[in-house]
Amino acid sequence: MKLHKEGYTIMAIAAIVLILINVGIHMLLPEGYWIPRIALIASIFVFFLIVQFFRVPTRVVSKSESQIIAPCDGKVVVIEEVVENEYFKGPRRQISIFMSPINVHVNWNPVSGIIKYFRYHPGLYLVAWHPKSSTENERTTVVTETSSGVEVLFRQIAGAAARRIRWYIKEGDKVEQGTEMGFIKFGSRVDIFLPLDAEIKVNLQDKTVGSITVLAELK
Numbered sequence: 001m002k003l004h005k006e007g008y009t010i011m012a013i014a015a016i017v018l019i020l021i022n023v024g025i026h027m028l029l030p031e032g033y034w035i036p037r038i039a040l041i042a043s044i045f046v047f048f049l050i051v052q053f054f055r056v057p058t059r060v061v062s063k064s065e066s067q068i069i070a071p072c073d074g075k076v077v078v079i080e081e082v083v084e085n086e087y088f089k090g091p092r093r094q095i096s097i098f099m100s101p102i103n104v105h106v107n108w109n110p111v112s113g114i115i116k117y118f119r120y121h122p123g124l125y126l127v128a129w130h131p132k133s134s135t136e137n138e139r140t141t142v143v144t145e146t147s148s149g150v151e152v153l154f155r156q157i158a159g160a161a162a163r164r165i166r167w168y169i170k171e172g173d174k175v176e177q178g179t180e181m182g183f184i185k186f187g188s189r190v191d192i193f194l195p196l197d198a199e200i201k202v203n204l205q206d207k208t209v210g211s212i213t214v215l216a217e218l219k
Contacts, residue, residue: 004106006166006183007054014050018043053185056106061178061211063112065146068198068216069177070208071110071154072190073103079204084193087117087143087153092193093200095215097208099188107167107182108211109144109175110192111152117143118171123158140167140182144175150218152194159188178211195219 003011025039061069078096083089099105123138138158145151156165164185169175184190198216202208208215 002056002058003051004054004056004183006164006185007050010185011047011050011054014047018047053101053105055104057104059178059209059211063177065112065148066218067214068110068152068192068194068218069108070097070210070213070215071181071192072097072099072105072107072184072208072210074099074189074208074210076202076204076206076208077189078191079200079202081196082193084153086119086141088151088193091196092153093196093198093216095192095194095200095202097190097192099184099190104210105184106180106210107156107184107190109169109177109179109181110154110215111144111146111150112175112177113144113146113152115142115169115171115173115175116145116151117141117153118167118169120165120167138165140165142167142169142181146218148218150195152192154193155191156182156184157189157191158184 022040022043025036029035074097076095077098078094080094081091082094084092119141121139140156141153143151143153158165167182169181175181192215194216197219200216201214
């Protein structure tokens, strides 16, 4: 396991701030006070939480043209038929995965293919489970066309705390299933929009493992 590049600056700043706080406490309080020890323990715990948030696990991906894999770690919170109005402008099967602050926050490509459409939308920061977060929050929309001509849309969605969406793709790129496409800092969700005849392989409240869990099979 390694640490993600998106966390280098944050981890460095956090380390400096925590060190300065602890040095200041030790200088201000006489020897024998218990507060410096508590502050040190708390600082180590906080820094550990920050570091674990940017962890990047090593995973072995089994690629399949007919399978849609989870683009992120998290919990399945929505499985329903909806009307997708930005790109398809018609009915699709939606699967939404909520990412808590303790999840790995790397985002992976759910299928192999060509990026046919990409848009970044600035927006609000409603809580990730809010029904309007998919259309009103800061978000990206990505459509990948597989070699068989099937188009799969997915969105990175910022939440109340997640205000930093990163992506490493653009229209026209050829991507491989299970490769890294982006990162969302400090929790949020990812929506996936599939053809209506896709066979869903997960249930509500299921835990997903990004780049591993099979969400659906394409017909």
